[in-house]
Amino acid sequence: MTIDPVVVIGAGPVGLFSVFACGMLGIPCYVIDTLKEAGGQCMALYPEKPIFDIPAYPAITGKNLIEQLKEQAAPFKPRYFFQKEVQKLLPQKDGGFLVQLSDQESLQASAVLICTGGGQFTPKRPPLKEIEDFEGSSIFYHITDPALFRNKRVLIAGGGDSALDWALELSTSAEVTLIHRRHQFKGQDHSQEKLQDAIAEGRIRLMVPFQLAGLKGQQGQLRAVLLVDDQEAVVEIETDYLLPFFGLDIQKSPFQDWGLDVEKGTLKIDPATGQTNIPGIYGAGDCVTYPHKLKLILTGFAEACQAAHFIKKTSGQPYKFQHSTSKGVLGF
């Protein structure tokens, strides 16, 4: 007897580990994310930052952790649905769910595991005409491959940690101009000190107070960016890339519309089983709450494992606890 897939909502680190945890118990997974790639906060917010509290990794960057998690999930052949949003979770008579996606597609699920973390985040886009023509080719809101900018002209816009960190990082291999609408930066003090050194040494050109005003180029390739200062004077800066770091808009999932109990926007679950107030709907990771919950990746991994085991125990199929060393994984 086969078991219908579990629909995992959210392909952050916890959603990815859920695929492994379910897979080890013989449960296939569909994974849905509104973003166009897996990784959640690790990829969207800090791909190049080292994480120090993942067991057995003294240090691992957000990007590398996600690569490892995808590799760990791969033997269980998850089916990913990117750039899709869940609209409705409809309980079925047999105890499963019909999961309705934004594009009319529906998925049959034996259970639903919600791993929506901090919510759906989208980068704040500067309101520039025809910006979409350059996004993904000359304009990026997060960096996954710093080598792309080697020996290129890069214009970075913003005054927070991301803008400062990337200006400093890329200044070792690219021609970097940093613009900000104010004279003051919000980045950490030590980054601001390093920035002053880099400006003094001529590694970064600073332009303040300037804002983005227009784009020039064709076929997805930027040629120049127009900037306007606080006196409305416009200047044109030639550049190959524009990296706007203006923060993120975050939208929480409509848990209450799905009939789920929430506390301060997070799902209330039983940590022993991962179950919400609706039997068959589970939660793990940053989107859940219970007494003394820690918003850490390793905590989310354990929650995903608890949920996977309870899903199997209540599936009507035989359940047996086994260590991975006994069960093994295909391909190893």
Ligand SMILES: Cc1cc2nc3c(=O)[nH]c(=O)nc-3n(C[C@H](O)[C@H](O)[C@H](O)COP(=O)(O)OP(=O)(O)OC[C@H]3O[C@@H](n4cnc5c(N)ncnc54)[C@H](O)[C@@H]3O)c2cc1C
């Ligand atoms: C700067 C920074 C540094 C951090 N450092 C550490 C650290 O050192 N150690 C540590 O343990 N933790 C750290 N964290 C926290 C850690 O990133 C989170 O605990 C972790 O990402 C939670 O994983 P998750 O899978 O639950 O959620 P997320 O990573 O938030 O992923 C959720 C995914 O769900 C998707 N999603 C949301 N809503 C929907 C929807 N309705 N439909 C479909 N998809 C949806 C999102 O697009 C996203 O991809 C840090 C966080 C930040 C911001």
